[in-house]
Amino acid sequence: xxxxxxxxxxxxxxxxxxxxxxxxxxxxxxxxxxxxxxxxxxxxxxxxxxxxxxxxxxxxxxxxxxxxxxxxxxxxxxxxxxxxxxxxxxxxxxxxxxxxxxxxxxxxxxxxxxxxxxxxxxxxxxxxxxxxxxxx
Ligand code: ZN
Numbered sequence: 001x002x003x004x005x006x007x008x009x010x011x012x013x014x015x016x017x018x019x020x021x022x023x024x025x026x027x028x029x030x031x032x033x034x035x036x037x038x039x040x041x042x043x044x045x046x047x048x049x050x051x052x053x054x055x056x057x058x059x060x061x062x063x064x065x066x067x068x069x070x071x072x073x074x075x076x077x078x079x080x081x082x083x084x085x086x087x088x089x090x091x092x093x094x095x096x097x098x099x100x101x102x103x104x105x106x107x108x109x110x111x112x113x114x115x116x117x118x119x120x121x122x123x124x125x126x127x128x129x130x131x132x133x134x135x136x
Contacts, residue, residue: 002027002130008044008118010086011069012060015116016051021099021130022106028132031104036131037097043086043120045093046128051113059117063089069121086119093117101132 002024006015017037025035039046049055066088073084097114100107108114118126 002132003127004130005125005127006116007123008116008120008126009123010043010118010120012056012063013118014051014056015118016113017116017128018051018106018108018114020128021114024130025101025106025132026104029104030101030132030134032135033101033133034135035099035101035106036129036133037099037114038129038131039095039116040127040129041090041095041120043083043090044095044116044118044126045090046095046097047093047115047117048097048099048108048112049115050111051115063092066092081121083119083121086121089117089119 004020008015021035021037037046067085069085071085075084075087076082116126
């Protein structure tokens with residue numbers, strides 16, 4: 001298992017972690033298997049997307065329609081924080097990805113990047129776990 005940390009600003013911070021994951025796959029020397037990528041925490045998510053400004057704005061717009069950051073959520077009554085919208089987006093997109101590995105390489109399409117999206121209301125550090133599972 002490999003783990004790395006990155007500092008995040010929150011409020012729709014899109015971070016491309018593809019290179020990090022590729023390095024972990026190369027180090028593992030595993031030729032055939034899968035990479036499981038997982039972010040710890042309930043206000044961030046992992047997805048695969050084209051890493052391009054326009055689509056980032058589009059995703060932000062769609063998600064803001066579903067769960068606006070400045071709306072009131074029942075969750076705010078529980079802890080006194082203001083990140084109810086972040087929890088909803090994190091749950092909808094999910095914390096994990098599985099990417100196949102063939103001949104020692106992640107099988108991503110030309111425009112597919114592994115992207116962490118941080119939705120939280122404050123800056124924080126995120127822990128990402130990468131587990132390489134060998135196909136026997
Ligand atoms: Zn919360």
